[in-house]
Amino acid sequence: MSATILCLNAGSSSLKFALYAREGTDARLLAHGKIEAIGLAPHLIARDAAGVTLAERRWSHEDGATHETLLADLLDSVEAHVGRELVAVGHRVVHGGVDFAEPARVTDAVLDKLDALCPLAPLHQPHNLAAIRAVKAARPRLVQVACFDTGFHQTQPPVATRLALPRALTGQGVRRYGFHGISYEYIARRLREIDPVMAGGRVIAAHLGNGASLCAMKGGVSIDTTMGFTALDGLVMGTRCGTIDPGVVLYLFQQKGLDAKAVEHLLYSESGLLGVSGLSSDMRDLAASDDPRAAEAVALFAYRAAREAGALACSLEGLDGIVFTAGIGENAADVRAMVCARLGWLGVTIDPQANAAHAPLISTAGSAVKVRVIPTDEERMIALHTLELLASAKEA
Numbered sequence: 001m002s003a004t005i006l007c008l009n010a011g012s013s014s015l016k017f018a019l020y021a022r023e024g025t026d027a028r029l030l031a032h033g034k035i036e037a038i039g040l041a042p043h044l045i046a047r048d049a050a051g052v053t054l055a056e057r058r059w060s061h062e063d064g065a066t067h068e069t070l071l072a073d074l075l076d077s078v079e080a081h082v083g084r085e086l087v088a089v090g091h092r093v094v095h096g097g098v099d100f101a102e103p104a105r106v107t108d109a110v111l112d113k114l115d116a117l118c119p120l121a122p123l124h125q126p127h128n129l130a131a132i133r134a135v136k137a138a139r140p141r142l143v144q145v146a147c148f149d150t151g152f153h154q155t156q157p158p159v160a161t162r163l164a165l166p167r168a169l170t171g172q173g174v175r176r177y178g179f180h181g182i183s184y185e186y187i188a189r190r191l192r193e194i195d196p197v198m199a200g201g202r203v204i205a206a207h208l209g210n211g212a213s214l215c216a217m218k219g220g221v222s223i224d225t226t227m228g229f230t231a232l233d234g235l236v237m238g239t240r241c242g243t244i245d246p247g248v249v250l251y252l253f254q255q256k257g258l259d260a261k262a263v264e265h266l267l268y269s270e271s272g273l274l275g276v277s278g279l280s281s282d283m284r285d286l287a288a289s290d291d292p293r294a295a296e297a298v299a300l301f302a303y304r305a306a307r308e309a310g311a312l313a314c315s316l317e318g319l320d321g322i323v324f325t326a327g328i329g330e331n332a333a334d335v336r337a338m339v340c341a342r343l344g345w346l347g348v349t350i351d352p353q354a355n356a357a358h359a360p361l362i363s364t365a366g367s368a369v370k371v372r373v374i375p376t377d378e379e380r381m382i383a384l385h386t387l388e389l390l391a392s393a394k395e396a
Contacts, residue, residue, distance in 0.1 A: 096148030152181030
């Protein structure tokens with residue numbers, strides 16, 4: 001039986017997982033799933049590659065199931081399913097800082113460096129690292145590999161990463177990093193397979209979901225992106241505000257008397273679609289609502305995405321293609337239409353019927369800019385990186 005690896009994407013109350021088998025230089029999906037409502041009443045569901053349910057389990061709040069116990073159970077279940085031990089676990093880690101441009105095997109020293117980055121990604125990094133520690137506790141000898149959302153953006157020129165702050169702060173790592181890099185790397189890879197000409201050109205990839213950003217790619221390489229020092233920057237998101245005048249933060253401190261924790265919670269958890277609508281952070285809920293506040297939140301989301309796309313077209317010095325991906329990008333036809341309508345001045349025209357059907361290609365034949373919808377697959381990208389790292393370690 002071929003090498004089997006587990007890919008984990010850990011959040012504060014959920015854990016996405018995918019199981020892969022190595023097939024030559026590729027990875028074949030065996031199963032995938034999610035554990036939701038961790039800390040309340042956890043619910044696990046696992047499906048095979050065809051979507052058939054393999055297992056479903058619920059825990060009550062009284063069971064006291066934690067990330068650690070749930071991961072131990074998951075590892076046991078995975079090994080029982082494949083009939084042999086795993087060879088590695090690959091993790092999505094949001095922030096790699098300046099030290100990690102490539103995936104890395106997790107050691108105590110690596111973990112310490114990643115711990116120091118938690119203040120830069122407070123919603124994600126602590127949970128990513130908690131999953132690594134939980135696997136280490138359950139399987140101390142199991143190889144673990146960290147794949148970084150910031151890594152793909154290390155190719156950006158200094159002018160795209162610098163903040164206009166004193167140079168001493170820049171030297172201490174206060175700069176723009178960019179995120180969603182694992183997703184963008186997958187999109188760049190997939191685009192080379194299905195449309196090499198477009199992949200070699202100037203492309204804006206739009207990762208639109210509860211977390212949202214855009215990436216300007218030239219020849220499949222990141223040259224600019226909307227997220228910066230933290231994953232709070234850039235577009236309007238589910239509960240995050242995106243780009244904001246720093247004076248607003250000073251105002252919240254000085255005039256409203258909020259402390260740092262309260263401001264952090266407001267910007268990360270009470271803003272974005274939820275804050276503007278007062279209803280929901282879920283684009284599906286807002287699209288189904290007849291409340292004018294919901295429409296206003298959706299319009300702002302699309303407006304900001306289009307505005308930032310215009311800025312990235314400047315960074316690219318032109319535009320050949322747009323790729324929509326992630327939950328909203330792949331499934332919200334109305335949002336895609338609103339964004340593309342505002343980019344008509346760049347020569348973007350889409351076919352309404354193709355867009356409504358979520359077709360892979362939604363631009364018209366006469367559009368100066370090709371517009372595609374490509375489902376992202378971060379877990380596959382993590383699997384491939386993990387297998388590559390294992391292979392290089394074996395050769396060494």
